[in-house]
Amino acid sequence: METKENDLVENKSEPKNLVDSVRLKIDELLKPKVLEQCIYRAPLKVRRINEVAYTPRVISIGPFHLKDERLQSMKSMQQIKLIYLKSFLEGTGLTLEDCVSKIQEWEADIRNCYAENIQLERDDFVEMVLIDACFIIELFFRYYDAKQWTGGDPLFAKPWLAEDVAHDLILLENQLPYFVLDGLYNLATKSDPTFPSFLNISFKYFEKLNPQNIEPDGVNVWHFTDLLRRFYLSSSQRLQERSQVNVILEHLYSASELIEAGVEFKADEENKCLLELQYVKGVLTMPRLDVSDTTEIHLRNIVAFEQAHYPCDTYITDYLKVLDFLINSERDVDILIHKGIITTLLGDSNEVATMINRLCSNLIQPNMNKEYLSICQQLNEFYEKPMNKWKAGLIHDYFDTPVKTATSITAIILIVLTFVQTVCSIYPLVQGS
Template sequence: MERRNPNDVFIKINALLEEAQPRFSKECCIYRVPNNIRKLNEDAYTPDVVSIGPFHHGNQNLLDMEGQKRLYCRQFIERSETKNLESLVSCVQELEAKVRGCYSHDIKLSKEELVMVILVDSCFILELLFKFYFFLTHGDNSILFPDQIMQHIQKDLLLVENQVPFFVLDKLYNLAFPSTLNADDLHNHPLLLRLIAFIIPTYIFPFDKVMLLLPDVGRIAHFIDLIRKLLLKSSQLFQPSCSREAQVTQLYSATELHELGVKFEVNKNTQCLLDLQLSAHTLRIPFIRVHDWTELLLRNLLAFEQCHYIHESYLTDYILFLDFLINTDKDVDLLIKKGIIENWLGDSNAVAKIFNGLGVNLIYPDFNVKYSHIFEELNSFCAHPWNKKVATLKRDYCNTPWKTVASITAIFLLILTIIQTIFSVLQVVH
């Protein structure tokens, strides 16, 4: 048997070690959803009709949109002030290394292929936003998609794996429309942030609220990061920043809290989902509408937080709160009755399953202090012996209208019996 030279092994191992590169760069902000989270609902993280960026590029189910993306890319270049494809290509070429570093997994595309993918996808998004903007503001019906496909495209643009870095959109837009940087008349070419406002779901933020918050959101990584930043920026609870030194504590369900004397109201003083408020024994929760897109958007926001903001996971805290609060359809029915949840799914059990499933396999290395104080006050109130006795009475004797009537009747008869006995004794004594 031929003996290997030890030096050959050393050279090979040394070469492998020299070739090793860090998996994550400081620019990393676009992630593949971890498998332990993705497997819970594959469809929530997978685009339906259009791939954006390299992660889903080449997917056989999405190839039908490639021609449409190139058409929109060409239309964007024709719309631009410069109409210069070469300058746009050069821009993306200069950014290629930085763009590659934005993705968490190795990209099996050459430099030229990645430049083409990012350029076409970015210009497609910008042209789509233009068409959407002019459709909503000027009634220009130039969007070449049926309403159903357009809704799927909007949804696909909000998936954490289906993103391009925002700085690419910004660079290309400014290069295509240099007049927007200093012009007073932005009627034909609005600021990029104004275009992006139309991609934010109105059930999360009203349009006018988005326009007020956008200038102050700071550096944006991509659309999912933008929605998360808008949530935190609009919150009254997390201003300026909230300490996260607390640990997670258990909380009673909504029906249990209600039986123990906690009142539920809609928090009408905020438009942010995260703004919980406890006053005495009244818990105020912001209104939330639950429909077909709710789970998808929340899952992608949570996945992004788990990958990028694990120690600032304020949305994860909110989902944990709802997971504790909602165990069964009875909890959902109570919150619907109080006007906190608007159920567009029709089935209360389906809503319960959504919120019970969102918190599965999430990591909670810490917990925000303000929520922790609310949990502690609620648990302290519920642990009071008198409140427990009242809850037991309600559960055993007043849990249905008939039982309530029967209990009141029994108490009334008991009182009458006692009065009659007292009068009988007094009569005998007299």
């Protein structure tokens, strides 16, 4: 009897415990976050298309790939991280206590930057951030003053490894919040105002990815994937008005179809910003896109970041969506290569077409910048005018090569001369009658 009463008491207490548990979870949600989420895993339906594009080759940064057994097995890379940490502390005069204390102060803000709950105890989390952040800062500073380090640096001695590390540092799932790197760097250099800013040395490290030579002044970034994205943007893209995607984007004719309708494609050799498309009176002008074996990786990570963080400012996704419409086959790629709009090191036009089409698979595109929507609409309208197709067909059949042009002109001259001769023959007979 007593046991039953005890069970009853326990059962009565369970609802209260459950209510408290749920209330605690709700309260956690309501706590204000100092920083917005900015580091995400690529959406599963997008990641499955090309998992390699989001996966580090040699080094884990941050928590998402921390327990990856393949990366953990690379003992030399773990050793290099610690060598760089030791060098950072010795070179700056900071103590481990200084760095740990600062990261502990930022811990909640750092965790809030990740779009999922990081299941690491406080000490493990702080240790991870400390080692990864100091590694990156030391690496960037050595690269900034490379002549001093070329001889004895464990990365510079192996160019392939240094390249793989640089590749891994721009992946969306492999990031630390930028404010951590900048804060530790400022803590280390505050006594010497002659040091460049961390943004300056970041730009130096990634200079090969900055074809527009964008200056660091006034640039604010969340992390290195965001920095890579900003290298693609121009000032006009950042201010471009957007509009809901409508029926216009249900279909846009491919490059080969537009060529047949008389649209002229022209490469903009002066503009380094890929996104600056222009359309004027049947001429579509596009900056040159250089395609290499890293192009898909860079664009995939930028697009994944845009989809999660900038759903209303997906400017790189906008560009790829237009390119996806223009390219349906290797013939479309060949046209754009012939016009100087695409250059490729892949060696296969079909491979380029597949890459572009796969980049836009499973993406949500609720809006687009108004300039692109206008260009799409004008291209559709141009294609659907029968007169344009007739003119384009005439040019294609009779005037698209020097030989055809010469033959056509000769034929026209013969027809005209024959007509004149006929008139001259008939005219006296008419007069005589």
